[in-house]
Amino acid sequence: MKTIAGLVGLTAITLTLSPAVAHAQDANCYDTTAPLTVEEQRLDDTLVTGGPAVGPSLVKLAGFDGRVTDFTSRLCRQIVPKQAQQFVEREGNALWKAAVARAQSTTPVTHDAYDDRPLYWARLQLSSALRQWKPKFAMAPDDRAKLIQRFDWASRGLSDSAFPSRPGVRRIAVTGFDPFQLTGVNVRRANPAGAAALQLDGREISTPDGKVVLQAAVLPVLWGGFDEGVVEQFYGSALRQKPDAFVTISQGRPGRFDVERWAARWRGGFADNNNVGSFGSVPNAAGWPQPGHEFIETSLPFQKMIDAGTGPFAVNYNRAFCEWVVVGSQQSCRTDNPTPGRVAASGGGGDYLSNESMYRANRLRIGYGATNVLGGHLHTPVLGQPADPAALTDPAFEKQRRDIADQVKALVSVV
Known part of the structure; x- marks a missing residue:
């Protein structure tokens, strides 16, 4: 790295x-x-x-x-x-x-x-x-x-991650993220994935398939925090409690949700909240089982999530990925399947910390042999900002964040 x-x-x-x-x-x-x-x-x-x-x-x-x-x-x-x-x-x-x-x-x-x-x-x-x-x-x-x-x-919720003991209730662990890209007037930015995590932590949700209880945390937008093992610390604790599923959540593209098919073992160098960039393969976090997969595929029930008819935003299954033909200089980007032996360049969610949260959480799931646990990543629509650059908030901004967070809740309950 x-x-x-x-x-x-x-x-x-x-x-x-x-x-x-x-x-x-x-x-x-x-x-x-x-x-x-x-x-x-x-x-x-x-x-x-x-x-x-x-x-x-x-x-x-x-x-x-x-x-x-x-x-x-x-x-x-x-x-x-x-x-x-x-x-x-x-x-x-x-x-x-x-x-x-x-x-x-x-x-x-x-x-x-x-x-x-x-x-x-x-x-x-x-x-x-x-x-x-x-x-x-x-x-x-x-x-x-x-x-x-x-x-x-x-x-961030890592000291408060124990699921309650309730027989017959499904367990799902989720993470959101801090706000990011906070330059100039953008310092007002929020992150709907973090808002959704706060809405979900400790919740018990009734669904047609029974009750679901959730534990949530909010991840830093810092390469260093990931190097220290914050993702593994939260999901490792969750995996020891035998969850049914986990969903890493972050802010993604304008106007739609994406269930990402692939997570990639690669950092693309984009600056984090401390203006630090990191480029290269995703490093290991000491003390955790971490197999060396270049790509990891989601096991979330993506079609069920699409067919659930949640709204107001569309839900898409994103099959895109990129792999290095020549590492550092030439990529092949497609929607079929990665080529065995090639180095990952980006997953459907890119090569930033959102992709890495999916990769690290699922690498840990595979390392523990928890193949019965569903795991994957959900990208939310991009949240705008208050229209007046002097305002901290406004009704349209608040409504959009609420709509996104409530649809996250609906999609996670489908999982």
Whole structure:
């Protein structure tokens, strides 16, 4: 694997997270000159009109600002490593549960319940605090990285992935994604796949074939996070619980859903949320069974999903794939079957992290010999943005996200 955009790109920046952090800084608890990731720096991005920063504004709209204030204050009171580890995992899990509870609230909430962005930006506020925290004990860079990962994974639903024990109820694990391509006015972007995951986590759905219970998580749009094994961690836990199926979900093409036939063992180099690119074969995640298939075919009941008549968007079975004729220079793209012995270049879902989520999850399924588990990928329609570049939301934007997420729920229930 060749990394083509360098390292994550930590840059020194002063970031005001909340009044609690400002107070803690006075107490010498935070070093605001400590470098943050490119992704975390976008917390200071503003609308092109010069309005307030998008991320913190969305966190406040969702009512998560008090949680951020509390976290940044209490972090300063952690005095031993084990206590800090327990604290950050507990708080990450609590943030995830709060986001799910808000998404699935049966009573009206002050801001659109289907908005996935507040969880994303609140997570970045708290990871920024962890990165700039000055603990009262010695902490090596690797230890800080592990602490941030512990928080991050918990805040994505990985610490809350146990299926309830209910005889006769089918089990399905699903993942969505964070927002991505957050440049300029695009910093307002949401991801309907993440919104769908929040709507589905812990749900029990009644279907003509019986009840289905779901566990969900939201994946990072980061090559490094995938290298660390975030996909395997979630789906490995799910596979140990003997699920009936799993569905990786991401945002795809305008105007339609795609059930992808092929996942490819290849990264095409496109930059992630930290402006890092990666090019080459999908690497292994340490500690998991991972056979070396170049392509993995979906085992989802694609025709049943198409015939279910969900709406309002069309559902397509995407047979496309590309393979390298000469690796790195010449591809053959078709809709039949891959050529034995050739190196994969892209699946139906491309060569970015959505394709890789399908590949990694299904590679793990095959590695565990779970051939009775259905597995594959669903691409959602592309979600637009609020029409006014100064607006955080508008009714048309909210309706489109709701329509997409509700149709994901209907399609997953068919699986």
